[in-house]
Amino acid sequence: MLDPKKISIQDCSKVFRLGKETFTALDHVSLDVGEAEFVTVVGPSGCGKSTMMNLLAGLDTPTTGQALVDGKQVDGPSPERGVIFQQYALFPWLTVRQNVEFGLKEMVKDKAERRSIAEHYIEMVDLSEFADALPKMLSGGMKQRCAIARAYAVNPKILLMDEPFGALDALTRVQMQNNLLKTWQQDKRTVLFITHDVDEAVFLANRVVVMAARPGRIYDIIPIDLPYPRDDEMRLSPEFATLRNKIWQAVYHQDDSTYSGPLGPQNLG
Structure with missing residues (x-):
């Protein structure tokens, strides 16, 4: 059974000051990621995906709440958290x-x-x-x-990946997804993977976290009950299509009157 708290984001908010104004990038976000779990995060632009990643990487600190790894508060970058960005660096x-x-x-x-x-x-x-x-x-x-x-x-105990394949062409991107899953299965780590691509989110993950924007918050968390290893044939399966359509609807047709946060569906009105 997966350890439910390899990563634990506990009621995290992040507020940025822009001149005399403030901008809430994350609004009371809570999320647990288990040992050796592969979780993808998807959502519209401005939903706080990269902000959440930066908090876990130790590149920024929450305004309120805590970001924990193995029960210890993240207080800066660490080799135990490998970070991979879209730009190869x-x-x-x-x-x-x-x-x-x-x-x-x-x-x-x-x-x-x-x-x-x-x-x-x-x-x-x-x-x-x-x-x-x-x-x-x-x-x-x-x-x-x-x-x-x-x-x-x-x-590293954890891999944090922020749209690492976003700049690649479609064929190379699929090849990289296949390669990443092969590597993950050989030498399993806990992975939190940010993407804007719904198909990629479904193909890779044990669970997909769907975020909503303005302010950034968790809208829904959807389990992906597809067996590993996964291959190109699975991408064409009815089961894959059903999950992709469900997540597509959650990302692009969000009802702002309710969302699934840490305590389940909540009324925003």
């Missing part, structure tokens, strides 16, 4: 191997051990043939696979 002057080794320098002093760890994760994302290549020699999908290997190499 690779060092252009370093090879694939050197990029993957970079985060290990302070953790692993032995050079041979660092090399061994890096090569394990480079192989896991199918980049062994390009280990000595610079980022400029890689396609967009290969760069993102390198970023994933680098995040895995420091042995």
